[in-house]
Amino acid sequence: MVTAGSLAAADPHLRRVGEHIEELRRAGRGEDADAVGFVRDLAEVVLRELRPNRRRDLLTTGDAAIALGLSNQTVRNWVAAGRLSAVKRGVRTMISRQAVEQEIERSRIEPRQTASAPDLDDARLAWRRELLAAIPRDIAGSLSALHDKVEDGAVLTTSETAEMTRLEQAIADAAARHLRREIRRGRAGSA
Numbered sequence: 001m002v003t004a005g006s007l008a009a010a011d012p013h014l015r016r017v018g019e020h021i022e023e024l025r026r027a028g029r030g031e032d033a034d035a036v037g038f039v040r041d042l043a044e045v046v047l048r049e050l051r052p053n054r055r056r057d058l059l060t061t062g063d064a065a066i067a068l069g070l071s072n073q074t075v076r077n078w079v080a081a082g083r084l085s086a087v088k089r090g091v092r093t094m095i096s097r098q099a100v101e102q103e104i105e106r107s108r109i110e111p112r113q114t115a116s117a118p119d120l121d122d123a124r125l126a127w128r129r130e131l132l133a134a135i136p137r138d139i140a141g142s143l144s145a146l147h148d149k150v151e152d153g154a155v156l157t158t159s160e161t162a163e164m165t166r167l168e169q170a171i172a173d174a175a176a177r178h179l180r181r182e183i184r185r186g187r188a189g190s191a
Helices: 004-008 010-026 030-050 061-068 072-081 097-106 118-133 137-151 158-185
Strands: 058-060 086-089 092-096
Touching (some): 010 030, 058 061, 061 092, 061 097, 072 092, 072 137, 092 097, 118 158, 137 158
16 A cells, blocks of 8 residues: 555665666566565656646645645635635545636735725725624624634634624625615715
């Protein structure tokens, strides 16, 4: 069985096999040396395929998490939500390298044009502050704690998942109420 440890120890073993091949040749056993050399060559081909520096088309959730700068659990959540496409290989969930690259590209932040009028930036900032102030702090704090838990790799219980959904809905409702009030006053979207 090949493990990460046996992969790491492969080079010294292969050098030792090379020494045995030379011993066989010195002992006049050329056919045996050729046979062992053939097996060594096969092992080297397999090792090249298994070593992690090889570019693979399918990544484990852990590899995808590293590439995306996320936790393994977040990647699993994204797969479950359909944000990242994945395939099952036995019990393992594998994500295509292309899907990871597309997610990186999609989330890339483009440099913004600097605003020409500083008062426009102040107006946008004031508008955002008003929207945030409309969200009840206790709800936002509870939701933030659950999101932090997920980002840290924890799996939410069924009740925590239901609570997260309820809190997200409460925040959406509070924001919608605030926006309706602002629309009635004719202020929404002015910044």
